[in-house]
Each structure stands twice: as C-alpha cells, then as structure tokens.
Amino acid sequence: MTKINEQKVNSDFAMNFGPAHPGSGNFAIKVEMRGERVLKATADPGYLHRGFEKLMEYREPMQNSVLSDRVCVLEPLQWNLVHAEAVDYLMGYEIPERAKYIRVILAELSRIQSHFIWYAVLSLGTGFMTGFNISIGYRDYILDVLNLITGGRVYPAGYICPGGIRKDFPEKAENKILELLPKIDYMRKFMLKENPAWLSRFKEIGVLTKEEAIKFGATGPVLRGSGVAADVRRDDPYEIYDELEFDIPVMDEGDALARFNVGVQEIEESMKIITQAIERLPKGEVRTPTLKPIVKFQNAKGEIYIRNELSRGEGAFYMVATGQKTPYRVKIRGPSFTHMIPIVEHLLTGVDYADVPAIYWSLYQCPADVDR
Amino acid sequence: MMSAKDKQSKNKVVEEKLLEDLNSKLSASVQCQKTRRLFVLIDPDQLVDTCTKAYESGFEHLSTIAATDWLEEGKIELTYHLWSYSHNHLLTIKTKIDRKKPKISSINSIWGGNAETCERECHELFGVKFKGNLNLTPLFLEDWEGPPPFLKDFNWREYVKKEDYDQSNPREKVYFEVKK
Numbered sequence: 001m002t003k004i005n006e007q008k009v010n011s012d013f014a015m016n017f018g019p020a021h022p023g024s025g026n027f028a029i030k031v032e033m034r035g036e037r038v039l040k041a042t043a044d045p046g047y048l049h050r051g052f053e054k055l056m057e058y059r060e061p062m063q064n065s066v067l068s069d070r071v072c073v074l075e076p077l078q079w080n081l082v083h084a085e086a087v088d089y090l091m092g093y094e095i096p097e098r099a100k101y102i103r104v105i106l107a108e109l110s111r112i113q114s115h116f117i118w119y120a121v122l123s124l125g126t127g128f129m130t131g132f133n134i135s136i137g138y139r140d141y142i143l144d145v146l147n148l149i150t151g152g153r154v155y156p157a158g159y160i161c162p163g164g165i166r167k168d169f170p171e172k173a174e175n176k177i178l179e180l181l182p183k184i185d186y187m188r189k190f191m192l193k194e195n196p197a198w199l200s201r202f203k204e205i206g207v208l209t210k211e212e213a214i215k216f217g218a219t220g221p222v223l224r225g226s227g228v229a230a231d232v233r234r235d236d237p238y239e240i241y242d243e244l245e246f247d248i249p250v251m252d253e254g255d256a257l258a259r260f261n262v263g264v265q266e267i268e269e270s271m272k273i274i275t276q277a278i279e280r281l282p283k284g285e286v287r288t289p290t291l292k293p294i295v296k297f298q299n300a301k302g303e304i305y306i307r308n309e310l311s312r313g314e315g316a317f318y319m320v321a322t323g324q325k326t327p328y329r330v331k332i333r334g335p336s337f338t339h340m341i342p343i344v345e346h347l348l349t350g351v352d353y354a355d356v357p358a359i360y361w362s363l364y365q366c367p368a369d370v371d372r
Numbered sequence: 373m374m375s376a377k378d379k380q381s382k383n384k385v386v387e388e389k390l391l392e393d394l395n396s397k398l399s400a401s402v403q404c405q406k407t408r409r410l411f412v413l414i415d416p417d418q419l420v421d422t423c424t425k426a427y428e429s430g431f432e433h434l435s436t437i438a439a440t441d442w443l444e445e446g447k448i449e450l451t452y453h454l455w456s457y458s459h460n461h462l463l464t465i466k467t468k469i470d471r472k473k474p475k476i477s478s479i480n481s482i483w484g485g486n487a488e489t490c491e492r493e494c495h496e497l498f499g500v501k502f503k504g505n506l507n508l509t510p511l512f513l514e515d516w517e518g519p520p521p522f523l524k525d526f527n528w529r530e531y532v533k534k535e536d537y538d539q540s541n542p543r544e545k546v547y548f549e550v551k552k
Contacts, residue, residue: 045511046513217486316436328440342488
C-alpha cells in the first residue's frame with residue numbers, strides 16, 4: 001500500500017535554501033518541493049558551531065567576557081551583558097549605579113542597530129535594495145558612536161564586563177548619543193511607510209498563532225507579533241529597567257508583517273529608554289571597587305539562570321561554578337534556536353517558494369546564536 | 373507608583389503563595405533560590421509527570437534544557453528551565469541520571485518540536501538518550517564519530533592531535549597533486 005504523501009510526482013525535487021544564499025547567513029534549510037510548493041522544510045544548522053559552551057569551561061570570566069561578544073555578531077553588547085550578569089550574581093558584585101545606566105543605554109543602542117540589520121536583510125532577501133542600502137547606512141551612525149565608546153565598531157571585546165563596564169563614557173558621549181536620536185527616528189519613519197507595495201508582500205504569510213508561539217518557545221518580536229505581551233525587561237527586570245517607563249508593542253495578527261511592525265515600534269521604545277537613562281545618568285564609579293583587576297572566580301559557588309531581553313528575544317546564560325578558576329558548565333540559550341529550527345520548519349510547510357525568504361527573515365534570524 | 377519596598381513585600385507574598393500552590397500540585401518540595409527563581413529536585417522517572425503538572429499550573433514556556441556532566445559523582449544532571457507568563461517566575465526542574473547509561477523519557481508530548489530540538493542537542497553533545505523522541509539525528513556536528521564532545525572526560529586536545537595533526541589528510545594529496 002502506498003501512502004498518499006509518499007507518492008512521487010514528476011515535479012518533485014529537493015533543494016537547499018542556503019548556506020550560500022546571499023542573505024541566509026551560515027544556515028541552510030533543505031526544502032522538498034512539489035512544483036512551486038514546499039512540502040517539507042528541514043533546518044540544517046551547524047555551519048557556525050564554535051562550541052562556546054565548551055570553550056568557556058577552559059577560560060576565566062574576563063576572557064569569557066570577550067568570547068561572549070561572538071555569540072551573535074549582530075548584538076554583541078547584549079550578549080556581553082547577559083554573561084556579565086551571570087558572573088556578577090555568582091561573585092556577589094554590587095554594580096555601581098552609573099554602570100547600570102550605561103549598560104542599559106548601550107544595550108538599547110545595540111538593539112536599535114540590530115533592528116536596522118533586520119530591516120536590511122529583510123529587504124535584501126525580498127528585492128528592495130533601497131531599504132538595504134539606507135538601513136545599513138543609518139546603522140553606521142550608531143556604529144560610529146559604539147566605536148567611540150567601546151573602541152570597537154561591531155565587537156566591543158567585553159566592554160560590558162563582570163563588575164560593571166570596562167571604561168567610563170568618553171567626553172561628550174551623551175551628546176553624541178542624543179544627536180543620534182533624530183537620525184534613528186528618520187529611519188524608523190522610513191521603515192514604517194516605505195514602501196507599501198513591498199510591505200504588502202508580508203501580509204498574511206507565515207501566520208503563527210498564539211498557542212503555537214508559546215508551545216514552540218517563541219520569544220521577543222516573534223512572540224509579541226502573535227499577541228502575547230511578554231518582555232523579559234518588564235516581567236523579569238534586570239539592571240534598571242523596572243525604574244524606566246516604556247511600552248511593550250504587541251500585535252495580534254501573527255503574520256510576517258506583524259512581527260516586523262513590532263520590531264519597528266520597539267525602536268521607538270528603545271529611544272524612550274535611552275532618553276530617560278541619559279537624563280538620569282548619575283555620576284560616580286563604573287566598576288565595582290572590590291574587583292581587582294581579575295575576577296577571583298575560585299570564590300564563586302552555585303549556579304544561576306540569567307535571562308535577558310535581546311533584540312531577537314530571550315537570551316540566557318546557565319552558569320555553574322564549583323570553586324574553580326573557570327566555570328564548571330555554561331549553557332547558552334539563543335533566541336534564534338527555537339525560531340530557526342522548530343518554528344521555521346513549521347511555518348514553511350505548505351507555502352509557496354516565493355514566500356520562503358519573506359517568512360525566513362521575518363523570524364529575525366541569527367545563525368550564530370543557533371549554533372553558538 | 374508603588375515604592376520599591378512595597379513592591380518587594382508584595383512580591384514576597386505572591387511568591388510564598390505560588391510556592392505553596394506548586395508544592396501541593398507537583399507533590400515535590402519546590403525551593404526558592406532568589407526572587408523569581410524556583411527549583412525542584414526530582415527522580416528521573418517522575419520527569420514527564422512533573423513537567424505536565426508544571427505546564428498545567430502555568431509554566432508554559434520551555435526556555436531550554438541544559439545537561440551538566442558531574443564526572444566525580446558519575447551522574448549527568450539535566451535541568452529543564454520553565455518560565456511562566458502568568459506568574460512571572462522561572463521553575464528549574466533538576467534531575468540526575470546515570471552517566472554510563474544516560475536515558476530519560478522525552479517531554480515532546482508537552483512541548484513538541486521545541487523540546488525535541490533541545491533534546492537533540494543534549495543527545496549530540498552529551499550522549500543522553502531520550503525515550504520517545506524519534507528525531508535524535510545530529511544537529512550541529514558533521515561526520516562526527518568520536519564520543520559526545522561536551523562530556524568532561526573527552527580530551528579534545530588529544531582527539532584533535534590524533535585525528536587531525538598526526539594524520540596525513542588524504543584530501544591534501546588531491547589538492548597539491550602536480551600534474552605532469
């Protein structure tokens with residue numbers, strides 16, 4: 001007896017989407033096609049597997065801080081922050097107030113530039129080259145400021161380190177950040193209205209319902225695009241987020257456009273956070289005085305699960321310390337892990353091939369944090 | 373707005389009530405590590421039962437599954453991190469299985485594809501077998517034939533030396549072959 005779905009038709013074939021596709025990143029999806037329709041999609045990660053969890057077992061926390069940038073190329077400062085918070089808890093560091101504010105300002109700037117990248121790859125993948133060019137251009141304004149503050153355009157090399165931050169703001173850095181905001185706002189408006197024909201491509205495709213989103217472990221803009229008002233910054237506050245006022249954008253449609261719109265609205269909220277934090281920025285130390293100059297991790301014992309809201313969703317560090325110089329075990333939870341494996345396989349089943357790029361990039365992928 | 377002290381005391385009351393609720397529902401002793409972080413130690417054969425009960429009491433987001441190799445103890449510890457959107461608390465379910473025969477039931481009946489992918493990772497990197505998960509194919513590593521690489525007794529320096537540096541690569545002959 002032949003089963004219906006095992007019957008082969010002459011137009012059946014299988015092919016790879018990625019890893020050599022210009023925008024897929026180091027990630028492949030094997031799609032089985034019947035004509036123009038996708039029958040089955042299988043994610044194939046592992047092109048960027050560097051084994052950070054194992055590497056961190058052989059290095060001291062300050063070295064790990066530099067490694068933690070590399071977990072995701074597009075949001076390194078936020079990964080710095082998650083790692084630093086895990087070590088801070090295990091070591092019992094009290095972080096100076098000024099360092100907390102600077103951490104938040106940088107995390108939000110990093111979120112905005114990451115959202116710009118999202119817009120860039122989304123438009124690159126679906127043939128809107130103007131969007132790609134202008135977005136990468138405006139992202140560069142933010143990178144210039146990050147370069148001024150951290151010393152690295154893309155990788156801050158552990159700027160947000162255990163115990164606070166590595167170095168205080170340089171002169172007039174606050175002004176430079178405030179001068180950025182109108183430029184970011186211009187880009188945000190551009191993202192909202194340009195261009196209607198292109199935006200209509202994302203309507204009603206890749207619909208993820210609320211129940212599915214929770215079951216598949218979606219977080220961040222993907223979860224909020226499906227109508228769940230959950231944000232780690234609000235539900236499980238860290239640093240100074242519980243003192244700041246900001247909204248959580250939520251959309252109920254659950255399609256690719258809703259996810260993207262949530263991202264655009266988040267830029268506005270991040271701008272609010274930056275303005276408030278700069279207004280209240282206190283003076284003082286930026287690193288805990290007890291830390292000299294290396295982290296004495298031998299004193300740490302115990303374990304912790306630290307969650308943060310990254311631009312892509314929930315990023316987490318599970319760290320176990322047993323009184324050695326290095327952590328005994330580190331587990332990194334990347335937000336794209338669930339988005340890029342179970343969710344993308346679920347959403348791509350049964351769609352037209354022309355919709356594959358639009359759905360793929362609407363999930364805000366980062367192959368680096370899938371593989372780690 | 374409530375002051376920070378009021379907030380803290382209110383949170384504490386909520387937390388105590390949640391702890392009581394969970395203790396009776398999960399029939400295990402749930403403990404508090406710090407604010408918003410709860411954990412419970414269980415036997416491996418209670419796993420599916422406890423996870424189902426936790427899911428029903430509002431812990432509906434499976435954040436991740438982490439495995440830790442306790443070499444001296446001869447155990448592999450599995451930690452299931454569950455977040456609740458309604459209670460805003462993280463529940464960590466911990467269980468220890470034998471290191472020589474690491475085997476445990478899969479929780480794909482509750483979290484479907486998400487749990488299966490996390491379990492695939494644990495299977496590949498730690499060699500844990502999950503009963504009921506039919507898709508334990510390799511996730512990250514390609515053509516890997518060695519032992520699970522994230523185990524503590526896996527000496528990667530030796531492995532690389534033996535498999536890579538001390539070996540002549542048959543493909544190199546093809547690359548550098550000079551045609552006469």
